[in-house]
Amino acid sequence: MTPLAPPARKPGAMTTMHRRIRPVLAVLAAAIALAACGQTGPAADGATPTPRATAKPQATREFQACFGAPPAGWSGVQRAALPTTQFDPLVIAPSGDRAYGSYQTTAGEQGIAAVDLTGGTLTPLVSGRALGLAVAPSWLAWVQGLGQGFPEPWALHARNLDSGEQLTLASGDASILPPGLALRGTELAWLQAMSADLTKPADELRVYDLAARKQSVLDSGVLGAPVLAGPYLVWTHGLGDAAVLQAVDASTLLPAALPAQLRAQTGIRALAGSPAYLFWDTGRNHGAAWRFDRGQLTTYTVNEPYGLQFMTVAGHFLLWSIGSPPGSLVMDLDTGGGYLVASAVLAGSEAAIVRTGPLGASNPKSGSPGTTVSVLTVASAPAIPRCSG
Secondary structure, three states, rough: OOOOOOOOOOOOOOOOOOOOOOOOOHHHHHHHHHHOOOOOOOOOOOOOOOOOOOOOOEEEEEOOOOEOOOOOOOOOOEEEEOOOEEEEHHHHHEOOOEEEEEEEOOOOOOOEEEEOOOOOEEEEEEOOOEEEEEEEEEOOOOOEEEEOOOOOOEEEEEOOOOOOOOEEEEEOOOOOOOOEEEEEEEEEEEEEEEOOOOOOOOOOEEEEEEOOOOOEEEEEEEEEEOOOEEOEEEEEEEEEHOOEEEEEEEEEEEEEOOOOHHHHOOOOEEEEEEEOOOEEEOOOOOEEEEEEEEOOOEEOOOOOOOOOOOOEEEEOEEEEEEEOOOEEEEEEOOOOEEEEEEEOOOOOOOEEEEEEEEEEEOOOEEEEOEEEEEEEEHHHHHOOOEEEE
16 A cells, blocks of 8 residues: 555534434325225336335434443343453454453463454463554554553554564653554554643654555544544544544545545544444533444434443444443444443454453452453344333
8 A cells, every 4th residue: 555645634614413313104005095906016017116215214313322231131141250360351353253352361462362252262362551552464563551559651563463573652751641452454643742741732643564564654633533434544633623524445545435424523532443333422421423334323422420431342232431430331323222240341343242241259449350251242232222211
């Protein structure tokens, strides 16, 4: 891939209100006539009957998110019980057969590990504390903390999981925030802070081709961390209410024009993406999702204490974690219904949602010494209905 100049920046406006879908009944008279005659095949005159029209998806919707009891069928299948290891999943392989995340043993060993979601085996990959993680076939990229707390110095590494080859791509001191990562094939994108003064932020969106060993800069200024969404690599440009979406084609890194409704969005704080969706928030209590195959925009209001943060999209579900009460939340992007999974960590991809929870007695300070790992395929995850009332 040959990176070119960054895309143009465009301002925008806010979304419209939700309207109920009205079904379209096409060829009603013909259907009644056919039913009256008991016909099930072609029309009597030999002409091909006109097919029924179907209702088009509503272009813009608005939901008040609500959280109730988990529907039946959301428990998943337990794949691993790790009695002496705490494991927190961060990234699920697109194929849904492996979870990558942070681990720590009762003996004090810590690092990044992979859990085989078919057999339950945990395999340590690298040692140290991970502040961020991205995975694509053959490559693992991570931000490693080099201190004892936050903020702390860090380094960005990438390792070829087949050959064991490892690269160090960037670093930062305690005054430079760790970057967000997006990895597609051999192209690793991250946000590199260029200013230690948080009152005068300046960033570069960098892309490194792990195969060609070439780096390029896609954009600079006040930027937000990149995500992969639909066919795009997407990030934000601008500060506060002026923050707008920018994009390149993820396969070529050439400038790409987002749909008009996406170009119109402003005030974007954080992003999450998947092959089917781009999700963003404009604050803890307001978010929006764009569904690429329908060209459909949906906005969500999420009341406290369930404010949006650290979001992941898995299929048509949004996952995020909260600290009080501790746990993770699931919201169905198609309905706005959701539920809380207490004392659990969730991660997901287009193929699977992985849940980890404590195994054995839990200490308020140190947590549980062990972890259970359960898997639910996205295809089998039942819809979460809207709350009644």
